[in-house]
Amino acid sequence: MPRLVVVSNRVPVPSPKGSTATAGGLAVALEAALKSHGGLWFGWSGKTSGDREIEWLEIRDFGNVTYAVADLNRRDVDEYYAGFANRALWPLCHYRLDLTDFSRKDMAGYFRVNRSFARLLAPLLRPDDLIWVHDYHLIPLAAELRHMGVKNRIGYFHHIPWPPADVLSTLPVHDTIMRGLAAYDLVGLQTDYDVENFAGCMVREGFGRALGGNWYESYGHRFQVGAFPIGIDTDIFVQMAEEGLKNPIAKRTKESLNDRDLVIGVDRLDYSKGIGQRIEAFSRFIEMSPSAKGHVTFLQITPKSRSEVPEYADMQKEIAELTGRVNGQLGDVDWVPIRYVNKTVSRAALAGLYRIARAGLVTPLRDGMNLVAKEFVAAQDPNDPGVLVLSRFAGAAREMDGALIVNPYDTEATANAIGRAISMPVEARRERYNSMMPKLREHDVAAWCRSYLDVLSQATEPQSEGLRA
Numbered sequence: 001m002p003r004l005v006v007v008s009n010r011v012p013v014p015s016p017k018g019s020t021a022t023a024g025g026l027a028v029a030l031e032a033a034l035k036s037h038g039g040l041w042f043g044w045s046g047k048t049s050g051d052r053e054i055e056w057l058e059i060r061d062f063g064n065v066t067y068a069v070a071d072l073n074r075r076d077v078d079e080y081y082a083g084f085a086n087r088a089l090w091p092l093c094h095y096r097l098d099l100t101d102f103s104r105k106d107m108a109g110y111f112r113v114n115r116s117f118a119r120l121l122a123p124l125l126r127p128d129d130l131i132w133v134h135d136y137h138l139i140p141l142a143a144e145l146r147h148m149g150v151k152n153r154i155g156y157f158h159h160i161p162w163p164p165a166d167v168l169s170t171l172p173v174h175d176t177i178m179r180g181l182a183a184y185d186l187v188g189l190q191t192d193y194d195v196e197n198f199a200g201c202m203v204r205e206g207f208g209r210a211l212g213g214n215w216y217e218s219y220g221h222r223f224q225v226g227a228f229p230i231g232i233d234t235d236i237f238v239q240m241a242e243e244g245l246k247n248p249i250a251k252r253t254k255e256s257l258n259d260r261d262l263v264i265g266v267d268r269l270d271y272s273k274g275i276g277q278r279i280e281a282f283s284r285f286i287e288m289s290p291s292a293k294g295h296v297t298f299l300q301i302t303p304k305s306r307s308e309v310p311e312y313a314d315m316q317k318e319i320a321e322l323t324g325r326v327n328g329q330l331g332d333v334d335w336v337p338i339r340y341v342n343k344t345v346s347r348a349a350l351a352g353l354y355r356i357a358r359a360g361l362v363t364p365l366r367d368g369m370n371l372v373a374k375e376f377v378a379a380q381d382p383n384d385p386g387v388l389v390l391s392r393f394a395g396a397a398r399e400m401d402g403a404l405i406v407n408p409y410d411t412e413a414t415a416n417a418i419g420r421a422i423s424m425p426v427e428a429r430r431e432r433y434n435s436m437m438p439k440l441r442e443h444d445v446a447a448w449c450r451s452y453l454d455v456l457s458q459a460t461e462p463q464s465e466g467l468r469a
């Protein structure tokens, strides 16, 4: 079995005792895959160190997994991470042309950092390593490695949505981005819809041609494109939720509710998550349902994110003001409709909070998959499950047929769905829960890892040798 090399912008380096304290399901699954193959995890340390150029790596071994991370300097972070990745690619992939800020300086920084990463990574590679690159920060990495003579199989997984050709082509350097992707052996996307969009960008824009099956040819290279919907660590999350009521935060929350129904939303503070629209919908629901006034509490947990990017700082202010206005208008001396929490809450506490919630609101305006949707369902009590209200624009909506699917731009309809979720009889709730759980168990994050790596590693089988000739 070849060694696995995972490359991602952020690397969850374990603490010296060997545990990745805050690791989510994805990190845990990748770590498991790395352990079973033996592996290397490479990327940014998350630290900004003065003006020093990226020229050295911190390398640490934990069992048979090596972590190699590099600090970035201020300019790199500004141009590569906060700039091109998060002010151009992120809004573009989330269909937010109004927020896309393209700057040639940032673009140059993005390619510069990818080149530096390739320069640092190349000497660590062995000829039969399987390389798996994650997310939009690192699209040009394979092309840079290829320039340095790296011939290994290299796969890319895009965790966020892939936009249609007309959206992508607004980016002045979209051809370079497509060319960068063509240097991989496998481009993995979240859903069939993303694959369709990607094929549209490739073929309609004249960057490549479809060869049949999942194969494409572009810039003289043949590669595969496929949908690999990401899952969660279902069994672990179910277990965490079963123990969740013992969690002090979940316990305190339950006590503080005084038998009121809890509606919950958990998202990074990001404009793609539709938090403002959700608050409007909840407020509309309260206005429409006099019996809910004083009896339903909406808890929105929103850790701050990417605050150095101006659009995120603006949003922070907007959501805080909106929450204050709704609470002021609808609240009472003994009841606050929205509890808005701007901090990170542990996964164990979240599991407990999901379990005590009557409804979970996952209403992004656009999302690659959305794992909160899956974790919310996995956390429910099978005998008395809560209901998921899910945006049709989340990748998860394509799998989670037991959710109440909403259009988050439609305030009235989302408000109605919240009402329906809260008053749904237990039999209907169980039916919905039971229709989703088997799929969540079968398509968990380990299955996702396996299915992706099988395709990436088997692409050299005889059938594809012919194509590659």
Ligand code: G6P
Pocket: 010, 135, 136, 159, 160, 305, 306
């Ligand atoms: C999304 C992206 C990830 C990213 C995460 C947190 O889920 O797909 O690649 O790591 O957001 O964002 P941050 O900018 O804090 O890494």
